[in-house]
Amino acid sequence: MSAQPFSTHCSHSQHAHCSDCRLAGICLPISLEISDIDRLNEIISRGRPLQKRDYLYRSGDPFHSVFALRSGAIKTVKVTEDGLEQVTGFHLPGEIIGIDGLATNTHNNSAVALDTSAICEIPFHRLEELSVRVPSLQRRFFQIMSKEIAEDQALITLISKNSAEERIAALLLSLSARNHNRGLSADNFTLPMSRADIGNYLGLTIETVSRIFTRLHKNGIILLDKKQVTILDAARLKTTSQAP
Amino acid sequence: MSAQPFSTHCSHSQHAHCSDCRLAGICLPISLEISDIDRLNEIISRGRPLQKRDYLYRSGDPFHSVFALRSGAIKTVKVTEDGLEQVTGFHLPGEIIGIDGLATNTHNNSAVALDTSAICEIPFHRLEELSVRVPSLQRRFFQIMSKEIAEDQALITLISKNSAEERIAALLLSLSARNHNRGLSADNFTLPMSRADIGNYLGLTIETVSRIFTRLHKNGIILLDKKQVTILDAARLKTTSQAP
DNA sequence: CGGCGCCTTGACTTGCATCAAAAGTAGTGG
DNA sequence: CCACTACTTTTGATGCAAGTCAAGGCGCCG
Numbered sequence: 001m002s003a004q005p006f007s008t009h010c011s012h013s014q015h016a017h018c019s020d021c022r023l024a025g026i027c028l029p030i031s032l033e034i035s036d037i038d039r040l041n042e043i044i045s046r047g048r049p050l051q052k053r054d055y056l057y058r059s060g061d062p063f064h065s066v067f068a069l070r071s072g073a074i075k076t077v078k079v080t081e082d083g084l085e086q087v088t089g090f091h092l093p094g095e096i097i098g099i100d101g102l103a104t105n106t107h108n109n110s111a112v113a114l115d116t117s118a119i120c121e122i123p124f125h126r127l128e129e130l131s132v133r134v135p136s137l138q139r140r141f142f143q144i145m146s147k148e149i150a151e152d153q154a155l156i157t158l159i160s161k162n163s164a165e166e167r168i169a170a171l172l173l174s175l176s177a178r179n180h181n182r183g184l185s186a187d188n189f190t191l192p193m194s195r196a197d198i199g200n201y202l203g204l205t206i207e208t209v210s211r212i213f214t215r216l217h218k219n220g221i222i223l224l225d226k227k228q229v230t231i232l233d234a235a236r237l238k239t240t241s242q243a244p
Numbered sequence: 245m246s247a248q249p250f251s252t253h254c255s256h257s258q259h260a261h262c263s264d265c266r267l268a269g270i271c272l273p274i275s276l277e278i279s280d281i282d283r284l285n286e287i288i289s290r291g292r293p294l295q296k297r298d299y300l301y302r303s304g305d306p307f308h309s310v311f312a313l314r315s316g317a318i319k320t321v322k323v324t325e326d327g328l329e330q331v332t333g334f335h336l337p338g339e340i341i342g343i344d345g346l347a348t349n350t351h352n353n354s355a356v357a358l359d360t361s362a363i364c365e366i367p368f369h370r371l372e373e374l375s376v377r378v379p380s381l382q383r384r385f386f387q388i389m390s391k392e393i394a395e396d397q398a399l400i401t402l403i404s405k406n407s408a409e410e411r412i413a414a415l416l417l418s419l420s421a422r423n424h425n426r427g428l429s430a431d432n433f434t435l436p437m438s439r440a441d442i443g444n445y446l447g448l449t450i451e452t453v454s455r456i457f458t459r460l461h462k463n464g465i466i467l468l469d470k471k472q473v474t475i476l477d478a479a480r481l482k483t484t485s486q487a488p
Numbered sequence: 489c490g491g492c493g494c495c496t497t498g499a500c501t502t503g504c505a506t507c508a509a510a511a512g513t514a515g516t517g518g
Numbered sequence: 519c520c521a522c523t524a525c526t527t528t529t530g531a532t533g534c535a536a537g538t539c540a541a542g543g544c545g546c547c548g
Contacts, residue, residue, distance in 0.1 A: 078397050082486055086401040103383075103390035109397075139347075145389050146347035152396035153322050153353075157330040160403050160447025164504070195527065203404025205505060210528055226513085226527095242326055408536065439495065452536055454496055470495090470545090494545085501538070512527070518520095 016070075017041050026094040026181060027068050028122070028140065036134050043126040046070075049118045056097065056111035056119065063101025065121045069093050072117025073192030075201075076100075076109045087201040089151065090114075090193055092178050096144050114192040159203045162243055167202040168212045169241035172222070176231060187234065191227040216240075260314075261285050267338040270425060271312050272366070272384060280378050287370040288312075293362045300341065300355035300363065307345025309365045313337050316361025317436030319445075320344075320353045331445040333395065334358075334437055336422050340388050358436040403447045406487055411446040412456045413485035416466070420475060431478065435471040460484075
């Protein structure tokens with residue numbers, strides 16, 4: 001379609017190829033052969049970027065695709081019967097979103113952009129076809145689902161067994177590790193979400209979140225300017241994340 | 245092997261057939277054709293019952309089967325790095341346990357009998373083979389996995405947004421509904437788990453669990469004798485389970 | 489009978505929520 | 519570019535739900 005060369009490394013490009021993507025090492029193509037990556041690439045469509053607050057999908061939407069996040073950040077949200085929102089996860093580039101709709105053919109979460117976000121859309125029926133020929137892709141899929149379960153269970157444990165300070169320290173460490181995993185700085189990154197989102201996710205009020213941040217700051221463990229976090233003492237952050 | 249006829253309805257029998265099982269309507273065979281149930285039945289093995297406190301599998305065990313609970317009750321437990329236990333679910337007859345090991349080929353939860361429990365073991369590689377010929381079985385499997393995700397997310401919401409009283413009321417209603425679904429009384433049942441298990445599951449201390457039970461009792465909402473629960477006022481239990 | 493789990497009850501403490509208000513930041517339009 | 523409004527974050531003061539500590543009851547089994 002475009003004369004733009006495939007070799008671009010701009011993560012917002014709508015014309016990249018999976019094998020060129022900076023995130024190939026952590027995204028869906030993990031452990032695929034080059035030729036399989038080509039086939040995967042063919043079924044992926046790259047739409048326009050989402051703006052902050054845009055929905056990628058809404059609870060109740062019919063399920064026909066899963067999505068890979070190329071840049072930006074996404075939160076997934078579950079709305080309860082009584083209208084409360086529960087943030088169930090924050091998603092960074094290289095992560096796969098949307099398998100939640102697989103069973104019922106309907107998404108039962110909503111996914112919202114926290115920032116301008118570039119997305120790869122992967123039609124699920126094509127992925128299923130491809131899975132038949134590429135067993136490692138099928139396995140990769142089960143991995144993603146059960147990673148979701150493991151993360152949810154880790155969050156249950158975090159919320160029910162840890163103090164406010166421990167929960168926030170754990171979240172910072174998780175974001176740090178995931179940034180590091182993407183080849184970015186482990187000690188210096190931007191929080192893509194609001195304090196309200198953090199509070200909602202961790203079962204705390206926004207006031208408590210704020211107070212804990214200033215406490216961590218005063219203790220010389222982190223530096224905090226607006227949404228920019230610098231981890232000054234990762235070791236101490238680790239210890240404060242652990243239950244006594 | 246045995247001369248015992250297949251028509252037995254005793255749930256502890258090691259010689260039942262899926263199509264005879266009282267739980268056929270809610271267990272794995274849901275929506276299968278008779279002939280498919282036969283094929284499913286052939287790959288299921290029914291071992292001796294587990295005794296209270298016996299492990300069905302332990303975290304770290306190699307994954308080769310999923311299990312259907314025929315009678316009794318099972319809790320699933322996740323052990324964190326720092327050695328704390330988190331109860332992640334209670335499982336009643338007709339429910340499927342053990343898919344958590346699918347991705348890594350290793351169970352990352354443990355499953356413990358809360359009571360004498362009869363189990364059907366379903367070797368996963370045989371199930372996969374059968375799935376190829378029986379698409380509805382494959383779909384059923386995805387359903388089970390994503391039901392697990394939905395339940396975990398519901399628990400996250402419950403713990404992070406609801407008071408102690410609301411959490412316990414919600415648990416009682418869940419147990420009630422699941423009993424009813426099995427054709428048993430919705431208003432009168434036995435708690436298979438200890439107060440400590442309930443507290444662990446809901447993120448509460450055992451003292452709080454006990455106090456809430458006596459409060460619900462004093463308010464005339466439930467009757468409680470040891471582990472025997474009678475729901476006197478289901479409507480009021482429902483309202484106390486909801487956030488204000 | 490005595491010892492050991494499990495559960496209940498009471499008195500006290502505390503971490504976090506709530507309420508309230510100010511300070512900081514962003515978005516909009518004249 | 520600044521003024522105006524609206525949202526987000528911080529900070530402080532106060533109250534309460536649930537945790538902690540401690541003691542006693544009850545059923546169970548050797």
